[in-house]
Amino acid sequence: MNWLQSFLLPKAAATHASEVDGLFMFIIYLTVFFFFFNGALIFYAAHRWRRRSAGEVTPHTTHNTKLELIWSIIPLMVVMMIFFWGFKGYISAAVAPNDATEIVVTAKKWVWQFEYPDGTRTLNDLHVPLNKPVKLIMHSEDVIHSFFVPTFRLKRDVLPGRYTEIWFTATEPGVQQVFCAEYCGKGHSDMLAKIHVDTDEQYETFLREGDEQVRQMPLKDLGRLVYENKGCATCHSVDGTRGQGPSWKGIFGQVHQGTDGKGHLVDENYIRESILYPQAVVVQGFEPIMPTFQGLLREREILGVIEYIKSLK
Ligand code: HEC
Ligand SMILES: [Cu+2]
Structure with missing residues (x-):
């Protein structure tokens, strides 16, 4: 009966999905069975105990203990089984393994923002490694949203002022669709995100160089x-005003006086050094308060800063 499952459910793409699908299909089969079973009983009873003559009087039957026990105890056992089955799945979906990669999800009208352990941020595109557990720590900046991934069989509300969590292990490479499943205003139906399930290599590239x-x-x-x-931006302006640090406006090509008493030409290497080893040259008139950005900026981002500073004439 696999055709029925593939008709009713999208293709599963996470470990957790099989637990949900097993129970879901069990309830479907159970429902279909009782639809026909109860229907047949109704027809049988209506035929068997139909009124046969005009003056017929029905016997005075108050109850049938044996029947009542049967139709109470069997359904009770079935619903208890469904309860424990579902509860087991709920618990395993709620408690993440300790080695899961933690990604912070921020929902706001009407985007999903993802922040990775190394500080990388993406908007509406979540990158996760294949076959590795990932835990999402979610919160909202405005109203209630809901993070819904049909192919992972996962859905959890995302609330302002409280953190909610889900976790998954993606088992299919490729792209999965995320929906917002809580009506959150006029852009609700546009509040879509994609989960890119990357191979180890793709995921490394993403962390090193950023997304596409x-x-x-x-x-x-x-x-x-x-x-x-x-x-x-908290320390450097781009319009010439002095902040905690020197403004970036027009500095490229200038010679800056360092506290070491020497002049330093602001060129590509100087900027790179200022970012990675800020204390190597401290500009005269400023405190040595700039933190190093070693390990926090990618190579290409440093090149980007250099180009940006060049453009500030
Ligand atoms: C906490 C404040 C602070 C932050 C944040 C900060 N800087 Fe700085 N930066 C300074 C100060 C102060 C100086 C001057 C003293 C020095 O050279 O160490 C400076 C100097 C520089 C210089 C040399 C400027 C010149 O005129 O010679 C560059 C380039 C620079 N910072 C780049 C950056 C970049 C890129 C970032 C962000 C990734 C950044 N800074 C973040 C405080 C900061
Ligand atoms: Cu929403």
Whole structure:
């Protein structure tokens, strides 16, 4: 009866799905069985005990203990079985293994944002490794949303002011669809995301170089993104005003006085060094407070910052 399952359910793509599907199909078969079984009993009873003559009086039967016990105890056993089966699946879906990769999911009208352990962020595209457990820690910035992945058989509400969690192990390479399953306003039906189930190699590339979108972004735009998202903007302005750190406006090609008393030409290598070893040269008039971004920025992002600074004339 596999055709029925593939007709009713999308192709399963996570370990957890088989547990859900087994129980789901069991309930379907049970329902179909009792539909015909009860229907047959009705026809049988209506025929067997039909009124046969005008003056017929029905016998005075109050109850039948044996029958009543049968139709109470058997269904009780069946629903208890369904309960424990479902409960077991619920618990295994709720408790993530300790070695799961943790990804923070932020829902807001009307996008899904994903943040990886190394600080990488993506919008509406979640990358996960194949055959490895992944745990999502989810919260909302505005209203209630719901993270729903039909092919993983997973759905969990995403709430403001509280964290909810789900976990899964994706078993099929490729792309899976995420829906928002809680009506959250006019963009609700556009609140879609994709889960890219990557091979180990693809996942490594993603973590090293960013997703497709970032890899194809022009360097200058990537630099601006880094400036805005990685905290540079809190200390550096791009319009010439002095902040905690020097403004980036027009600095490329200038010679900056360091506290070591020497002049330093602001070129590609100088910028790169400033990002990776900020204390190597401290610009005169500023405190050595810039943290190192070693390991936090990718090679291409550093190139992006350089191009972005060049563009600030
Ligand atoms: C906590 C504040 C702070 C943050 C955040 C910060 N910087 Fe800095 N940055 C400074 C200060 C202060 C200086 C000047 C002193 C020095 O050279 O260490 C500086 C200097 C620099 C210089 C040399 C500028 C010049 O005029 O010579 C570059 C390039 C630079 N930062 C890049 C970055 C980038 C890229 C980021 C973000 C990824 C960043 N900084 C984040 C405080 C910060
Ligand atoms: Cu939503």
